Amino acid sequence: xxxxxxxxxxxxxxxxxxxxxxxxxxxxxxxxxxxxxxxxxxxxxxxxxxxxxxxxxxxxxxxxx
Amino acid sequence: xxxxxxxxxxxxxxxxxxxxxxxxxxxxxxxxxxxxxxxxxxxxxxxxxxxxxxxxxxxxxxxxx
DNA sequence: ACAGTTTGTAAAGGACACTTTACTTTTAGT
DNA sequence: ACTAAAAGTAAAGTGTCCTTTACAAACTGT
Numbered sequence: 144x145x146x147x148x149x150x151x152x153x154x155x156x157x158x159x160x161x162x163x164x165x166x167x168x169x170x171x172x173x174x175x176x177x178x179x180x181x182x183x184x185x186x187x188x189x190x191x192x193x194x195x196x197x198x199x200x201x202x203x204x205x206x207x208x
Numbered sequence: 209x210x211x212x213x214x215x216x217x218x219x220x221x222x223x224x225x226x227x228x229x230x231x232x233x234x235x236x237x238x239x240x241x242x243x244x245x246x247x248x249x250x251x252x253x254x255x256x257x258x259x260x261x262x263x264x265x266x267x268x269x270x271x272x273x
Numbered sequence: 274a275c276a277g278t279t280t281g282t283a284a285a286g287g288a289c290a291c292t293t294t295a296c297t298t299t300t301a302g303t
Numbered sequence: 304a305c306t307a308a309a310a311g312t313a314a315a316g317t318g319t320c321c322t323t324t325a326c327a328a329a330c331t332g333t
Binding site: 223224225235239243249 | 278279280281
């Protein structure tokens with residue numbers, strides 16, 4: 144599943160460490176999600192969506208929609 | 209995180225086994241999600257949303273919104 | 274009451290999500 | 304060019320998501 148976290152983080156002018164703190168996860172987790180290593184859990188996806196004021200569907204994009 | 213899977217499944221008149229098949233998971237997974245034992249992965253949450261023609265946010269409800 | 278369907282419970286195993294720690298590479302400012 | 308900040312990489316450990324298997328309990332219709 145692709146996602147727009149990296150570009151949204153850039154729009155909000157946040158470092159990976161900044162975002163990690165807002166999401167209450169470690170920077171490693173942010174890196175893993177941005178790089179597509181794995182998908183976030185559903186609660187974390189909600190936290191990302193809240194942080195960027197968008198819906199989960201606007202940020203995370205299933206491979207075969 | 210609460211969810212409306214059980215009621216949506218009832219509206220669509222599906223058994224747990226029916227829904228499991230549509231979602232390509234086991235019945236155990238449907239049971240666990242309906243009973244709140246754990247949250248679905250993000251890809252599975254997308255599959256649930258597609259199945260019921262609703263957004264993830266309409267079906268899954270974070271505890272502290 | 275009985276049989277068949279649906280739902281619930283449990284336990285062990287594998288893969289994924291996330292953490293912690295530590296180190297390297299890249300980028301940006303002076 | 305130097306430094307500091309930011310981003311990347313890696314590895315081991317823990318807990319969650321999902322599977323498989325098996326059996327028990329509840330509901331439905333005849």
